Amino acid sequence: MDAQAEGTDEAARAEAREAAAERAAELNRQLEYHAYRYYALDAPEITDAAFDKLLIELQQIEAAYPELVTPRSYTQRVGGYVSPQFQSVEHMARMYSMDDAMNLDELDEWLERTEAALGAGHATYTCELKIDGLGVALTYEDGRFVRAATRGDGVTGEDVTLNVRTIRDVPMRLSQAALAHMGADARRPIEVRGEVYMPKGSFLRLNEEADAQGREPFANPRNAAAGSLRQKDPKVTARRDLATFLYAVADTAPLHVDSQHAFLSWLKEAGFSVNPNVARCTTPAEVHAFCADALAHREDLDYDIDGVVVKVDSFAQQDELGFTARAPRWAIAFKFPPEEKETVLREIRIQVGRTGVLTPVAEFDPVTVSGSTIARATLHNEDEVHRKDVRVGDTIVVHKAGDVIPEVVGPVLAKRPADAAEWRMPRTCPACGSPVVHEEGEVAYRCVSIDCPAQVKERLAHWVSRGCMDIDGVGDELIDKLIEAGLVHDVADFYQLTADDLAGLDTGRTYLKDDKRRGVRAGDPIPVGATIAAKVVDELVKSKAQPLSRVLFALGIRHVGKSVAEVLARRFLTLDALIVANEDDIAAVDGVGPKIAQSVRQFFSVPENLAVLERLRVAGLTLEEDLSGEAARASQETGVAEDLVAAQPLAGLTFVLTGTLERRTRDEAGAALKALGAKVTGSVSKKTSYVVAGPGAGSKLAKAESLGVPVLDEEALEQVLATGEVPAAE
Incomplete structure (x- = not known):
C-alpha cells in the first residue's frame, strides 16, 4: 500500500472514530435522561425495549472502540438514581x-x-x-x-x-x-x-x-x-x-x-x-x-x-x-412480550405540542391492558401512521410497550371496513389555522405561528426567562393567571399590562386566617397586590432596552439558541435588516448554515409573527443590537460588526462550558468570554478551541478528552478572562 492510500485509510478511520465518539456521547446522554425519567420520576417516556436498544447500540460502539469506555459511560454503571429528598x-x-x-x-x-x-x-x-x-x-x-x-x-x-x-x-x-x-x-x-x-x-x-x-x-x-x-x-x-x-x-x-x-x-x-x-x-x-x-x-x-x-x-x-x-x-x-388486545380506532386527532410539533394521536374504544384501561395512544408522526397503515374505523391491536406506555401495534386487515381511507397530516394547524411547516429531511410537521394558543404558555415563559428578556417576578403561576384572565395571548401583550391589571389577579393561594384590619377571611383568595404589580411593570419597562440578540432568542425561533441569536444580531444589527434578508444571506453567516437559515426565514414569513413584532416595536422595544459606539450603527454591508469582533483578543476561538462553576454561573462566564470576542457553543467538536470543565462535567468533557481538545479548569478560565490570553499549547 502506498503512502497516499495509507494516509487515506488513516483519515477514514479517524473520521469513523470521531463519528462513533459523537454517537456514543449522544447515546449516553439519552440513556441518562431516560433512566432519570424511569428511576427518579417514575414517569418513563420510552419503552423498556427502546431503552435496551439504545444500550445495546452503545455497547456495540464501545466494543468496536474500547478507548471510548469511560467510568462515566452508562454501560459501566447500574441504572437508578438517589433522590435528594431522602438521606x-x-x-x-x-x-x-x-x-x-x-x-x-x-x-x-x-x-x-x-x-x-x-x-x-x-x-x-x-x-x-x-x-x-x-x-x-x-x-x-x-x-x-x-x-x-x-x-x-x-x-x-x-x-x-x-x-x-x-x-x-x-x-x-x-x-x-x-x-x-x-x-x-x-x-x-x-x-x-x-x-x-x-x-x-x-x-x-x-x-x-x-x-x-x-x-x-x-x-x-x-x-x-x-x-x-x-x-x-x-x-x-x-x-x-x-x-x-x-x-x-x-x-x-x-x-x-x-x-x-x-x-x-x-x-x-x-x-x-x-x-x-x-x-x-x-x-x-x-x-x-x-x-x-x-x-x-x-x-x-x-x-x-x-x-x-x-x-x-x-x-x-x-x-x-x-x-x-x-x-x-x-x-x-x-x-415477556407485552399483552395485546383488539379494539376499534375511532379517530386520529392532532395534538399540538408546546414547541409547535403536530402529533397524531389514536383515539379508540377503551380496553383494559396490563391492569389499566387505555383509550388513546400516540402515533408519533405521519410516517409512522403510514408505516403501520392504520385508518379510522380499523380494528387495531394495542398493547402497553414495556407494560407502561400505550402503543398501537397495527390494524387487523381482515376486519378493515371497505371505506377506510388513508390518513394524511393536515396542512394547517388545528389550534390556530396557520400553515404547517414540514422541513426537508424531517418527519415532524410544525406550526411556527407565534400566537398559536397551543404554544402560548411555553412561549410566554421562555420570553420572560433569565437568559431571554430577564423579566423578574413573572413566573409560571402568574402566566397561568394572565392567560386565564385573557390578558395575554402572545409576548407583545406583556407590554400592554398595567399595574391595575396585575394587582387584582388571584395568585392561586388563600389566606390562612381572618384579618379584620384588611377585611379578609380565611379561605379568601390572595391577590397579587399593588406592590408586586408595580415591580412587574417596572421589570417589563426595563426589558424594552434588551438588545436584538436577546429578543431573537426570546422569540423561540426553532434552531436559534443564544449563540446563533448573537451571531445573527452582530451580522444584521437591526431586526428590519434580518426580516428582509433572504435565506442565502442568512445561511452565509458564520455558524448559521442552511438549516437554521430556513427556520429563520420560515418564522419571518408568517404574517401573524410579523404582526406581533410590529406591536413590540410600537411598545418601545429596541430591536437593535448594542455593540456600543458609532461602529454599531455602521451599515451591515461594510461588515463592521464582524470587524469589531475580530479585533478582540479571543476572536476566532471557540469555547464550550460544562459542569458547575463556583465563581460565576455558566451564563456569566459565557458572556465574559463573548465580551472578549470568543464564540461560546454547546457542543464539542474538532473545531472547539477550549473546553472549560467544572465539577460534574460529563459527556462533553469525555468527548474533549477523546478529541484532544484542551481542557481548562475554573482557575485557568479566570486567568483567560483577566488577561485576554489563552494558555500556550503544550
Missing part, C-alpha cells in the same frame, strides 16, 4: 442490574454461554418470577430490622426505613430458627434484597380513590409502588397496601447456604415473604417450560410480573462466572 444509605455490597433476554433466542444464547463456561450438564438453574416493583435492601443487625433503602444507583440508595416499617409482611425480627441456622454468625449484619410491589386489587382501589378526588391516577402498579414508598409521610405509605418478595442477599457467608434454592428456603424460615412460583431446572428445556408456564398464567396472579429471572443455582458456580461492569454473568431476565 442516602451505602449498601453493604453493590446492587447490580440484570441483563435482559428479549426473546427465547437471546435466552438460549445465554444458556449456551453458561453451559460452555461451566461444562454441559454441570449447571442447575433456579427460575423465579420477575416482580414488576421497586428494588429494596433490608438490613438486620443481631436479628433486628434496622434500615431499609431503595436500590438507588446500585452503590447508594435512599433511606426509606420508616416507610418500610409500615409494610405488614416485613419482619421486624428474624425467626429463632433462622438465627440458629446462622450459628455463631447470628449477630452479624445481613442485607437481604427484593422487591416492593402493589397488588393489583390495591392498585385499582387507589386509582378509584384518585378519580373520586380529582387526582391524576397512577399509570401502573409499579409506579404506584415506587410513589408510595417514596412518600415523606409514612402514614401515607401505610395506607397504600404494599407487599414484598425477597430473593437476594449482599453476603451469603453468614447464612451457611450454598445455593439460591437453599437461600430461598432460609428466607422463608426467617419470616420473609418469598414468591412460591420457583423451580429448580436441570436442563435448558425445563427453563423454557417454566417461562412458558409463567407467561400463560401471568394474568392469574394478584401482582404484576414482566418476565422470569433465571439464575445459576450454585453459589460456587456464581462466583466462578462473576460479573460484568453492571450485571452478573450468572443470571438473566427473560422479558
Whole structure:
C-alpha cells in the first residue's frame, strides 16, 4: 500500500472514530435522561425495549472502540438514581442490574454461554418470577430490622426505613430458627434484597380513590409502588397496601447456604415473604417450560410480573462466572412480550405540542391492558401512521410497550371496513389555522405561528426567562393567571399590562386566617397586590432596552439558541435588516448554515409573527443590537460588526462550558468570554478551541478528552478572562 492510500485509510478511520465518539456521547446522554425519567420520576417516556436498544447500540460502539469506555459511560454503571429528598444509605455490597433476554433466542444464547463456561450438564438453574416493583435492601443487625433503602444507583440508595416499617409482611425480627441456622454468625449484619410491589386489587382501589378526588391516577402498579414508598409521610405509605418478595442477599457467608434454592428456603424460615412460583431446572428445556408456564398464567396472579429471572443455582458456580461492569454473568431476565388486545380506532386527532410539533394521536374504544384501561395512544408522526397503515374505523391491536406506555401495534386487515381511507397530516394547524411547516429531511410537521394558543404558555415563559428578556417576578403561576384572565395571548401583550391589571389577579393561594384590619377571611383568595404589580411593570419597562440578540432568542425561533441569536444580531444589527434578508444571506453567516437559515426565514414569513413584532416595536422595544459606539450603527454591508469582533483578543476561538462553576454561573462566564470576542457553543467538536470543565462535567468533557481538545479548569478560565490570553499549547 502506498503512502497516499495509507494516509487515506488513516483519515477514514479517524473520521469513523470521531463519528462513533459523537454517537456514543449522544447515546449516553439519552440513556441518562431516560433512566432519570424511569428511576427518579417514575414517569418513563420510552419503552423498556427502546431503552435496551439504545444500550445495546452503545455497547456495540464501545466494543468496536474500547478507548471510548469511560467510568462515566452508562454501560459501566447500574441504572437508578438517589433522590435528594431522602438521606442516602451505602449498601453493604453493590446492587447490580440484570441483563435482559428479549426473546427465547437471546435466552438460549445465554444458556449456551453458561453451559460452555461451566461444562454441559454441570449447571442447575433456579427460575423465579420477575416482580414488576421497586428494588429494596433490608438490613438486620443481631436479628433486628434496622434500615431499609431503595436500590438507588446500585452503590447508594435512599433511606426509606420508616416507610418500610409500615409494610405488614416485613419482619421486624428474624425467626429463632433462622438465627440458629446462622450459628455463631447470628449477630452479624445481613442485607437481604427484593422487591416492593402493589397488588393489583390495591392498585385499582387507589386509582378509584384518585378519580373520586380529582387526582391524576397512577399509570401502573409499579409506579404506584415506587410513589408510595417514596412518600415523606409514612402514614401515607401505610395506607397504600404494599407487599414484598425477597430473593437476594449482599453476603451469603453468614447464612451457611450454598445455593439460591437453599437461600430461598432460609428466607422463608426467617419470616420473609418469598414468591412460591420457583423451580429448580436441570436442563435448558425445563427453563423454557417454566417461562412458558409463567407467561400463560401471568394474568392469574394478584401482582404484576414482566418476565422470569433465571439464575445459576450454585453459589460456587456464581462466583466462578462473576460479573460484568453492571450485571452478573450468572443470571438473566427473560422479558415477556407485552399483552395485546383488539379494539376499534375511532379517530386520529392532532395534538399540538408546546414547541409547535403536530402529533397524531389514536383515539379508540377503551380496553383494559396490563391492569389499566387505555383509550388513546400516540402515533408519533405521519410516517409512522403510514408505516403501520392504520385508518379510522380499523380494528387495531394495542398493547402497553414495556407494560407502561400505550402503543398501537397495527390494524387487523381482515376486519378493515371497505371505506377506510388513508390518513394524511393536515396542512394547517388545528389550534390556530396557520400553515404547517414540514422541513426537508424531517418527519415532524410544525406550526411556527407565534400566537398559536397551543404554544402560548411555553412561549410566554421562555420570553420572560433569565437568559431571554430577564423579566423578574413573572413566573409560571402568574402566566397561568394572565392567560386565564385573557390578558395575554402572545409576548407583545406583556407590554400592554398595567399595574391595575396585575394587582387584582388571584395568585392561586388563600389566606390562612381572618384579618379584620384588611377585611379578609380565611379561605379568601390572595391577590397579587399593588406592590408586586408595580415591580412587574417596572421589570417589563426595563426589558424594552434588551438588545436584538436577546429578543431573537426570546422569540423561540426553532434552531436559534443564544449563540446563533448573537451571531445573527452582530451580522444584521437591526431586526428590519434580518426580516428582509433572504435565506442565502442568512445561511452565509458564520455558524448559521442552511438549516437554521430556513427556520429563520420560515418564522419571518408568517404574517401573524410579523404582526406581533410590529406591536413590540410600537411598545418601545429596541430591536437593535448594542455593540456600543458609532461602529454599531455602521451599515451591515461594510461588515463592521464582524470587524469589531475580530479585533478582540479571543476572536476566532471557540469555547464550550460544562459542569458547575463556583465563581460565576455558566451564563456569566459565557458572556465574559463573548465580551472578549470568543464564540461560546454547546457542543464539542474538532473545531472547539477550549473546553472549560467544572465539577460534574460529563459527556462533553469525555468527548474533549477523546478529541484532544484542551481542557481548562475554573482557575485557568479566570486567568483567560483577566488577561485576554489563552494558555500556550503544550
